[in-house]
Amino acid sequence: MSSSSEQPDIKSEAPKEKEHRVPGLRGVRTSSLFRAVNPELFIRPNKSVMAFGLISLTLCVAYIGYLHAAEENKKDLYEAIDSEGTRYMKRKSSRWD
Template sequence: MSSSESNGKREPVKENDLRTPGFRGVRTTTLFRAVNPELFIKPNKTVMAIGLVTITLCVAYIGYLHATTENKKDLYEAVDADGTKYMRRRTSKWD
């Protein structure tokens, strides 16, 4: 505590203190900064855009794999009496 705080007087807020929003302006320990770097690192829009495109492509690829697997489920390889192989859709005995 400084002598001005012990007298009950507050120091005026400096203009520089207001320009650092969030946790960047708060005094913290080095351990806290090492454990939570995302609170103190400035956002990088280029990296965010690359990450967003990558995540979108991954989700699209998983959706594509799911759709093609669904289509392959109904097909099987059948063999004719003369030995030729062909793909045939599964049918129910109830149809």
């Protein structure tokens, strides 16, 4: 009988494992509507998707910057006609230059 008291009780150890909860919002009970509206709180980060998103966002910002710079360069040019009637592009100049 003394041998039975020396063995650890397996039933008493099992609830301790169930008490261990996942940190963060994954362990919290929420509704499926909350999970559908806020998926970024429950999905583990995916590095390849993050890299693709970062590269695509950077390219979009660079393209917008390029369009802005190209438009700024066009503002300084206008179409001029000389005395012979030929058209050409000329840079705007100030009378002070």
